[in-house]
Amino acid sequence: MELMDAIFERRSVRDYRTDPLPRETVARLIEAAIHAPSAVNQQPWSFSVVRDPRLLDRMSHDAKAHMLNIRPAALPAHLYESLANPDFHVFYHAPVLIVISAIERGPWIAEDCALAAENLMLAAYGMGLGSCWIGLAQPWLDTPNGKETLGVPVSHVVVAPIIVGVPNATPPAVPRKDPEIRWVG
């Protein structure tokens, strides 16, 4: 697949087949993720892989409850309706959740982990898989309970929860706004 095709055609997928993904497939995605650039080549990322559907159900429940509890002001109102819906699964019943966390605080860890996440999502698309960044789960995953569930020390900083799986359907493209561009000089 051409790189530009992957960049233009990747979509956030929210409907998956339940078939588990082989470990080698997940390992290959992580290999692609770690080829991202990172500030001062620190490679501060760490990956937690969750594949147990019952654990993912429990994590979805806890992530939703946490969001409803902290109620971030910037969250659009319709998302609160989803969070309050018992049938809403924050991970869309995807077979795998890969959580990228930084191993310690640092000035560019968010950028580094986000670049790794984008590599992972593009690689997933190139391998015929769907993916979606699940920001709604990040606040709970970054709590001591969330980090214990992920098996990471409390000193880690959770940045990017990414679900991956075989798509049931390809979602339509989401329109892009015209970019604000200033040709300076």
Ligand SMILES: Cc1cc2nc3c(=O)[nH]c(=O)nc-3n(C[C@H](O)[C@H](O)[C@H](O)COP(=O)(O)O)c2cc1C
């Ligand atoms: C930081 C971040 C957080 C996101 N959180 C969620 C989320 O919690 N749930 C969800 O369904 N999609 C989430 N998305 C996916 C966006 O909604 C999606 O990228 C956007 O609508 C553009 O669609 P596309 O990825 O198909 O191009 C998130 C994306 C990013 C970058």
